[in-house]
Amino acid sequence: MKIYSSREFNQRTNQAQKAAHAAPVLITNRGRPDLVLMSHAEFLRLSGKPKSILEALAALPDAADIELEIPPRSTAQRRPVELD
Structure with missing residues (x-):
């Protein structure tokens, strides 16, 4: 490994x-x-x-066995639909 002091680095940036x-x-x-x-x-x-979330999950040893419990969406936050 090459070692430069900060002063040498400033003077020889291209070489570094x-x-x-x-x-x-x-x-x-x-x-x-x-x-x-x-x-x-x-x-x-x-x-x-x-590089991606897919690659991250694929790297997990038991990725195929992961079960996600996704709760249903709340209807309280939805605006009523107006059909005029």
Whole structure:
């Protein structure tokens, strides 16, 4: 992993961007790790977020066995229909 101080990063942004395509780049602030620069593909791989609710449900081991109890809609909130 390439390490840049915040000052070096500001001076060599293009170089850091190119390095981030190969591996994450650590950016330090006053000698302490502060930020990580990585490619978008690497971020998506690490985040592991499903792309849709369907994919999220499909990832559940027992998704087919889920039973939803949906109560009937309340009629109190409906406006009467006027047929004039």
